[in-house]
Amino acid sequence: MTNPQQPHGPLRSFGRLKSRPVKPRQQALLDSLLPTIAVPHEAFQPRDLMPEAKETWLEIGFGGGEHMAAQAGRRPDVLVIGAEPFVNGVASAVRHVEEQALSNVRIHEGDARDVVGWLPDASIDRLFVMFPDPWHKARHNKRRIIQPEFVADLARVLKPGAAFRFATDWADYAEWTTERVLANPAFRFAEEGGDRQAIPADHVTTRYEEKKLGDCAPVFLDFVRA
């Protein structure tokens, strides 16, 4: 039976990650800070979360939150929304928010597909999907976050001209994503024929990227919402 809370199906990638017990200090920070920076669990307008924000950025699967916090720190005038179901990652991200005194980060502890479903049309200026779970075995490919239906949902929430960066160190996932994103007429590459293995000037190395678990050097796919 379909769960009305999860019209997109269960979060299969979550089960693979074993949560470690959250340390008491981390738990205290989660309990005190997370409710103050959590996104509503229903349709919301980003401007209601930070009325003075010049733009709204979304990061899907922020892991430990290092990339999200660094990008938010660089642009205090931008509202940065992050979604991550892994509790240890959320605890780490909340610690970065506190340590860097970031007032422009909002977090959803859960499935990014829910946040995308709650967002209004054309409400996001920039999207990051950094080193998502590769699900590289062919029989697991269907668990990848990049699927045609989700690409269509992303096209809906991105503003015309919005930037969408996808990074992976799995060659097959780079190809998979290129095919599925460009199959949607809403998207094109920011730069045709660009060097996809050149590290973008504004990139912040992520925790997963540092592990070098993939089968190729990092590939950065910079798309634009037409």
Ligand SMILES: C[S@@+](CC[C@H](N)C(=O)[O-])C[C@H]1O[C@@H](n2cnc3c(N)ncnc32)[C@H](O)[C@@H]1O
């Ligand atoms: C391989 S890790 C990469 C984490 C981080 N972006 C990095 O580069 O260090 C992928 C992350 O995506 C998260 N994830 C998986 N499915 C997700 C979903 N549907 N919504 C949000 N995050 C998801 C996982 O919990 C995990 O932390």
